[in-house]
Structure formats: structure tokens, C-alpha cells
Amino acid sequence: MSILKATDVGISFGGVKAVDGVSFSVNPGQILSIIGPNGAGKTTLFNIVSGVYVASRGSIHLADEDVTGLAPHKLAARGLSRTFQNLQIFQRMTACENVMVGRHLREKCSLLPALFRTPSVTRQNRETRAASLALLAEVGLKDAADTPAGSLPYGACKRLEIARALAAEPRVLLLDEPAAGCNAVETEEIDHLIKQVADRGVAVVLVEHDMKLVMKISDRILVLERGRPLAEGTPREVRDDPRVLEAYLGQHGAREAARA
Amino acid sequence: MRALVNQRFVTLAILAVVIAVLPLAFPSSYYFRVASLVWVSALAAIGLNILMGQAGQVSLGHAAFFGIGAYAVAIGPTHLGIPPWAALLFGALLSGVLAYLVGRPILRLKGHYLAIATLGLGVLVALVITTESRWTGGPDGMPVERLTLFGWRVSGSYTWYWVTGGLLLIGTWIALNLDETPTGRAFRALHDSEVAAQVVGVDVARFKLQAFVIAAIYASLAGSALAFMNGFINPDQAGFLHSVELVTIVVLGGLGSVVGSIVGAAVLVTLPQALTVFQEYEHLLLGLIIIVAMIFMRNGIVPSLSNLLLRRARS
Numbered sequence: 167m168s169i170l171k172a173t174d175v176g177i178s179f180g181g182v183k184a185v186d187g188v189s190f191s192v193n194p195g196q197i198l199s200i201i202g203p204n205g206a207g208k209t210t211l212f213n214i215v216s217g218v219y220v221a222s223r224g225s226i227h228l229a230d231e232d233v234t235g236l237a238p239h240k241l242a243a244r245g246l247s248r249t250f251q252n253l254q255i256f257q258r259m260t261a262c263e264n265v266m267v268g269r270h271l272r273e274k275c276s277l278l279p280a281l282f283r284t285p286s287v288t289r290q291n292r293e294t295r296a297a298s299l300a301l302l303a304e305v306g307l308k309d310a311a312d313t314p315a316g317s318l319p320y321g322a323c324k325r326l327e328i329a330r331a332l333a334a335e336p337r338v339l340l341l342d343e344p345a346a347g348c349n350a351v352e353t354e355e356i357d358h359l360i361k362q363v364a365d366r367g368v369a370v371v372l373v374e375h376d377m378k379l380v381m382k383i384s385d386r387i388l389v390l391e392r393g394r395p396l397a398e399g400t401p402r403e404v405r406d407d408p409r410v411l412e413a414y415l416g417q418h419g420a421r422e423a424a425r426a
Numbered sequence: 427m428r429a430l431v432n433q434r435f436v437t438l439a440i441l442a443v444v445i446a447v448l449p450l451a452f453p454s455s456y457y458f459r460v461a462s463l464v465w466v467s468a469l470a471a472i473g474l475n476i477l478m479g480q481a482g483q484v485s486l487g488h489a490a491f492f493g494i495g496a497y498a499v500a501i502g503p504t505h506l507g508i509p510p511w512a513a514l515l516f517g518a519l520l521s522g523v524l525a526y527l528v529g530r531p532i533l534r535l536k537g538h539y540l541a542i543a544t545l546g547l548g549v550l551v552a553l554v555i556t557t558e559s560r561w562t563g564g565p566d567g568m569p570v571e572r573l574t575l576f577g578w579r580v581s582g583s584y585t586w587y588w589v590t591g592g593l594l595l596i597g598t599w600i601a602l603n604l605d606e607t608p609t610g611r612a613f614r615a616l617h618d619s620e621v622a623a624q625v626v627g628v629d630v631a632r633f634k635l636q637a638f639v640i641a642a643i644y645a646s647l648a649g650s651a652l653a654f655m656n657g658f659i660n661p662d663q664a665g666f667l668h669s670v671e672l673v674t675i676v677v678l679g680g681l682g683s684v685v686g687s688i689v690g691a692a693v694l695v696t697l698p699q700a701l702t703v704f705q706e707y708e709h710l711l712l713g714l715i716i717i718v719a720m721i722f723m724r725n726g727i728v729p730s731l732s733n734l735l736l737r738r739a740r741s
Contacts, residue, residue, distance in 0.1 A: 216625055217624075217625075218621055218624075218625075237624070238621070238624035238625045239624045239625075239627050239628055239629045239630070241625075242624070242625055242626055242627035243627050246625075247625065247626065248625050250621075250622065254619040254621055254622035255618070255619070255622070256614065256615045256618040256619060256622065256623075257618050258614065258617070258618055258682075259611070259614055259615065259618065263611060263614075266611055267611050267612065267615040267623065267626055267628070268626045270608060270611075270612060270615075270626050270627045270628050271626070271627035273608040274608070275607075275608040275609055275612070277609055277636060277640075280603065280604055280607035280608065280609040280610065281600050281603055281604060281640075282600070282603060283603035283607070287607055290608075291606060291607070294608075330622075330626060331625075331626070333626070334626050334627060
């Protein structure tokens, strides 16, 4: 039973079809990777699914509910969370506060108790901070908890975004190039983390350029080219698909690869 | 976390001590008056700083709400027979409702566009106040009935010094409270990245509106206090120049810093008084000082100085 399902989704920007007729679905606990050359429409697809863009055609279903065109915060309330390719960190807040914002939906957030700082607000703050510190430890950023996020290195920001997205306790997690800018060890850690998250029953949709990572952890792979679906299947099926090789390596390169 | 709680109380305690001790250095009642003006301006600026410094939304028409608060306590008792204290609450309510109604459409705008829209709101309110002379006394302004609380007639610079000082303490306490709550964090988050705030479930439109309403109510209460204190009110208090003054206080003192707003108000209210000895060069010097301060303290007085002190302490 799929938790997230996109059907025939498309969007155009000034006549350019950035995403054109893409469908996919992902089950709880599954990892679906979306790959393709630069400009294939992967991030645009993420923006549509997370409500940042409104699709000009097609529909998105989240747990059997039609959520097409719903605002991002409403999708978040229904269990969808994401990270960004070009970092969207709350720079002026500490790492821990970044994750605490991630728990926004898990917190009671009424204005009057906040203005007068009732004991319940203080108690909730303590709980949220504890939960956030645990998540920071999970992504290896425990020591950076009280560092301003703006001064963290790139790889740390990537992991901070994952922690923030996880803080919302999502049912579906969209990760946009989580391993970009990370060294081999950090990539290994992220690989491990993604698998752990999926094992907890979260559906993970991954956009990633690190093919080693993609081939290793994906249950299914969707290949896009110029906004269109090119191939879909298990890592093995996709790797052996001549059309995929051609999209990545060009005709000549594909022939070379076939010979090798 | 503990450190943060303490920091809040330390700030409040220091402010309370300053308010309590300052009169010892005052040679005349004129000083009480100037200090009360500082407290009132600081109160309005603290509210505006929640909108600008925390939530990152600009308002170039904030004196409109200051004016509404001021005229509510002038018009209410004079024309409608409402008790002064009730008029103060009514003014705050009216400001909040107006901010809510106007904020819904205009807070969708960003940056310069929002600045122009809020500017328009300010101009509009000032215009209404100036032209509805039957109610407001027009450009000449109108007298304000004295505030009486439980039979106590609140008047005189000395009394108002303590009343406005008390109001400032409460306003500071609330603003400091807000910072480390889900609401305060949502403000700061949407300031840094609206899209990231949205995808973790922050209803950005709702929180911008909350910040706008809070800022409007702060300004309204400050306006009411000033009107009571002066016993007289004119449309300048709701005008564009006053809006600019409030923004200048917030930026000069330090965006996002509650203490900064108080320091900014102190500088911007007392400096013109101190510079009167230079007569016609007064405004020139005031402008120069502000320019130089902003060049050397880019983040505003309080954040820049505290950064400097932190760096000194570390090295």
C-alpha cells in the first residue's frame, strides 16, 4: 500500500516543461531514488510533491488523500517532510534551535501562554530541546548543538537539515542530495542513517548524484531525463538499462560501456 | 537552557535597577519627562522589533498604531464618555484588529513591497486623523483627559516616570518571554527561510500576522501612555516621521535585540535634547552621529558592542 503517490505530474515554466508526465509511488519503509542528469527535473519534482510549486497537471496522493496543490505547511501536518539541495538552514539560530523548529507540529503553540511564559511552555521547551539533542546526536552533531547554524560547515548543514526534517516525525521524507559535499565517511554515515529511518517505516524519496550510495540503498530507482520518466525499476534493472547509460554517458559512451 | 532563563531575569533585573536608580541623578522634573519619553519610545520599539528583528517583516507605517492608541484615549473620554483606562484597552483592541485585517493581505508582500504597503497604511491613518477634525481636532490636535485609576489621578512627570517605567518592564518581560517559545522560534525561522519554515509545518502567514498584531498593540499602548502623559495629542504622533523614528530606533539599537530597542530609544530621544546647544546644527549633527554609528556598529549598538565584548573576553 503506497503512502505517497504521484500520478502524471507536470509543470511548465514559460513554455518549458520542467516536469512532464512523471508518476511514482512509494511504500512505507521503502527507499525510492530519483536520478537523472542535471536539469532533469528532480528538484522541481520535489518542489511539486512538497507543495512549494503547484503542478499544472497530475495529482499527488498522500496516504490515499488527494493533496494536490496543498500548501507546504499543510503537507507537513500530514506527515511529509523534506530537505533542500541548496541549503535552507535557519542561519541565525543555533543547530539545536533549527531542529527544535522541526518539532513545531509536535508542540502546542498558542500565543498567550508564550507571552507570559507559563510553566507548561517552559516544560515543553525542555522536552523539545531534549528530543532535538537526541536527533542531533543521531546525525553526529551533538557537540555543535549551541553553535550558530550559519557558522557550520556545508556537510554539517546537510545533516542538520536531515535532523530537522526527522524532528517532525514524518511518514514520508524527501531528501534532496543529502550526501552532496560530504566526504566518504560522512556519506557512509548518511547511508546508514537513511536505512535506519526507512527501517522505522518511513517512506524515503531520495535525489542523489552519488551513484554508489543510490545503488546500495535504493529499493527502486526512477530515472528522469529532461523532465520525462526514462526508466524505473530495481537498482540492477536500471543499471543495465541501455537508455539510462545513454542519458548519462551519451551514445558513444553507452556503446563503450556495453562493450566493456 | 538554565543559562537562558537566568539571562532573562538578569536583563529584567538590570533594567529595573536602572529605572529605580536613574532618578537619583536627575536635577529637575524635566529629566523625568525626557526619561519617560525614552521608556514610551522603547516600548513601541520593542514591539516593532518583534516584527522586524524577529519575524523579519518591515513596517514603515507603525506610527499609525501609536496614533490610534493616542487618539483612542483622547477621543474615548472626550466624545464618547468612555473611562480613560477603558479607552486605552479599546485603542489596543482596535489597533490589533486593524493590524489583523490589514496584515492579512499586505503581509503576503515581501521586502520593499511590504515597506510601501505599510507606508501607505501609515499615511492613510495620519490623513484620517488630520481631516476628521470634528473628532480629532485636526492638525491642531486635542487635549487628553487625565488618567484616573481607582480614584488615583495619574499626573505629573514624576508619577509618569514610574508608570511608563513599569510599562516598559512588563513590555520587556513579555518580549523576552516570547523569544524562546515555539512562537518566537517560528518568527525567527520564517525570517531566515520561509520555505524551510513551511516544510516543517510553520504556517508562515499566520505567524507573520501574529507578529504584526503584537507589534501594533505595543505601539498602541505606548501611544496611549504618551497621550495621557502629555495631556495633549497631535497628528505628528501618527505621522510618517514618527514611523521612521521608530524604525531608526530599532535598527540603531539592534535588530532582534530587546535591550537594543531600549538603548536605541535612549539615544534617539536624548540626543536631540543634548544637541540643542548647537542650535541650527542640531539636526545635522544628529544625522551625522546616526550615520557614523551605523558605519561602525553595523548590527546596531547592542549586538555590535556585545560581540566586541565577547571577542575581547575570548582573546
